[in-house]
Amino acid sequence: MGSESLILVMGVTGAGKSYFINQLKPNSVTEGHSLVSQTKTCKLVQMKIGACTVAAVDTPGFDDDEDSDAVVLSKITRFLTTQYLLSISLKGIILLHDISSTRFSGSEKRYLNTFRQICGEHAFANVALVTTMWASVDKSIGLRREEELQIGPWADLISKGSYTFQYNGTPDMAQTIAVQMMAKDDVVLQIQEELKIGHCKLESTSAGAKLAAQLEKQLEERRKIIQDLNARLAVEKRSRNPGEKRNINQRLAAQREKQLRQIRARDELRAKIGEETEKAIEEVDNNKKRKREKWKSRLQIFAAALGPVIALTVNLILPLAGVKVG
Template sequence: MGMGPASNESKNVVIAVMGVTGSGKSTFIQTASGQDVEVGHTLHACTQKLSVYEFEHEGYNVTLIDTPGFNDTFRTDADILKEIAQWLEFTYTKGFRLSGIIYLHRIADVRMEGSALRNLKMFRKLCGDEPLKNVLLATTFWEKVDSEIGSKRENELVSVPEFWGDMVEYGSQVVRFTGTARSALEIITQFFGRATVTLKIQEELVNEGKKLVDTAAGSSLNEELLALQKKHSDELKQVEKDMREAIADKDEQLKKILEKEQRRLDRQLQRFQDEQDQLRADRRNQMRALDQEWESRIRQMQEDAERQRILEKRVNEEQMALQRAEIEGLKQAQRRNRS
């Protein structure tokens, strides 16, 4: 079941699944698709670390994109934003359009944690205002919380503008994923028949030609990095001052503690600088590499299709030859019987 650009096939539904790490993205996708592994098609040419799942439901070709959250233990926010932005930019230039986004949140969480708020803020910047009407805000892990408590938390999410309230005002809808295939598919079918959407970051990167750092999402992240950079720089200055005093006082124990803290702050400052460099990096080489990979995969698919066509033709010819031989055999038998 191959998939082409949305402008050509209205029965194609492409949905990005977002949320913090551990919000249930993979579980939702696997429950909906019934798959444990990725299924190959042309969109794989530009997913890199994003996972793609494709299946059919009620006559629609459904593609679910599993995206990383902005709270990964081993990856920076800049790295994750760059990856998501690159995928959104590249697929947009190839004519693929999102039907919408499912944003997942653990209803079992007692409060909206800092990482979840940061992820939500970045998500909001990625989308812009108009696309929010194609966003479903889905709560997960209902089996881990009392239904009454869960309902109160859900109401809080909707009533607080900084949480989901603002997005609901722009047309986002709140749904519940209860862990069953039926629940997952009911959520997905809400995108059937909807017009596709262009996210703000796609407009900024492709139509306006902005650098990632100049987009709403990139600018927001860069401001956070600058604030953290200043905070750590101030802390480093204090550590250096304390170090001079420790050396003057010949306090070796304090000196070792301060040296360790100095190294930690130096590493953090370098990481912040690296993230800022990622946001400012020229994307042309990466886009060219994606283009080459895309073309290579398309050629491979075409070659596979041609091989399949030749194989089917050969099988058909062999079957026809067998049928002709059987018919000839019957005719010969009939002639012998008559004689």
């Protein structure tokens, strides 16, 4: 891959991850304009910044409206494991926070705790803590909130080398932050180290263990909710006219499916992601060999191993790496 490196862009839904990446490379990812997350998978966007070739990664938030935290962690971890196994350089993580938020919410606290466990303290020096949406708040209020973050939720990260930025929303400032990241040494995150030891399950990692404990507490409650929804569906089928019945059934069925997804998320934490990723990489490599074709770049293996969503980006990635496509 040569001089190419990855930078992760993380944060809760609405923090401005997709907007930030589009300032680095216009129209490269879809931006959301509501509380509903538009980023469902890790999306890799290749670009040139000065003399450096950078791949910025838009990541889903842990407060996703459809996917549970366990599913989102699995998606991010599969991406990170593939990157690690293919020896693609990771420079660090840009963590975004909306400064116009009136308080540091419960979902943001959960996100930050999981974020710490993904990184590990040794990687905090490779983290940029970036406040966004400054145009949406009075400057004095924003500065007070920033100080509260620095002496509160962010204090341990800053004490171990994380640095802070006020992002003004411009392409130049986005590039300045990215260039700072590119100057860092490569980093291996704690969750990557944990998963390579004995091909352990995701639930055995520091980040996965907490989510597993939370899910176990919620399982019985969710099963009761599903039983209640099943009973309500049965009643509605008998008592409503066809038009009303259809609408109510669809609504109740959607609620039931959401609860079932949360229960099924437990299986994601039981996955041996390191082992599964190794097999995926080996399978796509063997498939290429059977066709008597050679890989032009590790990025091709990366795209193939991560599936169709990442593979769609390969036509953007490879030309910038000096590889002809098609």
